[in-house]
Amino acid sequence: MADVATTSGDAKAANGAYRTRFQMFWREFRRNRGALVGTTMFAILIAMVVFAPFITRYDPIEPNFSARFESPSAEHWFGTDRNGRDIFTRVIYGGRISLQVGVIAVAIGALLGTFLGLVSGFYGGWVDNVLMRFMDFVLAMPGILLAITIVFALGPSLTNVMIAVGFASMPQYARVVRASVLSAKQLPYVEAARANGAGDLAVMGKHILPNVFAPVLVLATLGLGSAVLSVAALSFLGLGAAPPTPEWGLLISDGRGVLRRSWWVATFPGLAIMVTVLAVNLIGDGLRDALDPRLRGQV
């Protein structure tokens, strides 16, 4: 009984601490004007992407040959492409694909990197040595080149681009998580948990993992911007999405051949990428400053 009371008391205290910590974070985050602007921009973007069918009456895929290469107008805000498709519609629907692919790529990199960083830092010794040398080798290649190598081996497709971009970003997470684990595993409460007979998995999952949450979240947010850029670049090169998918990089590639006659085909998808990456970077900066200002300069 006494045990139950203590546990519930601990939970309350922990809950209180969590609230306070969240409130502290929110106060810091709110103070950052850039972060608020970024959050607003991103919220609008998500709303547009989610409610795309209510915002535009055009189809993103179906051609309309009677409206080919129309310049921006009240009817077609961003103009139309070679198949008469509304660019605004394709940009909004493209957001669904580009954001989804970006988020999944980040998730792959973050999960894989966090797992390997956790194992590396926790076990140390030869496991740490082997994993970290492997990370050094991965990091020694420019990310886009590594992604191109993987897509070349797996074959061009959007799924493989996600895997490639995710894999290329993995070492950043692994390094940051490993560093956090190395300092966290020295903390008295981790030693106490061990002394109480907690197994490796319990110590890693319950006591160490929460410590790496902040840096991983910051890295993942800033990483989403880079992932959106990399995915678009690979699709632009013809290694990702296949036509007629309205993916942002592919839309820019579509506009490349008709730049002289129809500048709008390539311009607006690029602006969409820029606004998205800008919003994500602003949020990432805000998160970093609010959650862990020591990361400034590192991420």
Place this chain on the structure above:
Amino acid sequence: MIGYILNRTLAALVVVFGVSSLVFFMLHLLPGDAVTIMLSEFGASAREEAELRDQLGLNDPMLVQYGRFLANAVQGDFGNSLFSRRPVLPQIFEQLPKTIELALAATIVGVLFGAIFGITAAVMRNTWWDSISMIVSLLALSMPNFWLGLIFIFVFSLNLGWFPVQGSDTLWHVVLPAFALGLSFAGLLARLFRSAMLEVLGQDYVRTARAKGVAERSVINRHALKNALIPVVTVVGINFGFLLGGSVIIEIVFARQGIGNVIIKAIFAHDFYLVQGGIIVTAALFVLVNLIVDLTYGVLDPRITYT
């Protein structure tokens, strides 16, 4: 000092070896080996596929193949291009100067604009110029470079006619690609320059210099800037490698010669050995640049001792 150089060079060689092995295993272990990739477009029969696999030694155990790859690689033999039939390495080295030229020009653009915006923003902290500089640098960081390249072509080549649309024959051809590639780097450097300068400007020796009555221009140029440069140099060095990677796309946009162009064309032609060689050489170049940065770091910061 010599021991340190040898140590770092050895470490760099280990990384080059590791990267080459990584590329080899990625291309050989992931689904779709060299033959599948090469023949994917030609619809070859199973017999032809088996013959080619045998001819290229792909039926040997993986470790034997790896050993052969390493033995050939140390002699500079990365195989022959499937289409030109010429050895891969000379083909890549022919293109190397154009890629280095682009990466260097982009670095100059990045450092120049990054320094101008970053330093002035720090000196005029909390003014409208500071805000504008930081907004502009964040915008530059958020733009896809290949898109920026297209916008430059549309504005400066197709409409104004100031620069050639594509090619890589003259220095004039490198201006637009360098700006397209270097501006996002300038955005990164501007933020870095600003924070490095702000940190240095708060140091005691800067306050002392001001207290002595040293002119503000001299405080900035002689006392602050020199020290703020130290973290910037590392970032410039590391990013030179990334600019090498980024040049892959920019070379395609501007139809420039260079390693990137070779790699991408080889990918679409399924020229397996050219892709493998191109990627390994670029990665090795990246490691070499980082080694050079590592070794010259001490020149800028005498506090660093070589042990």
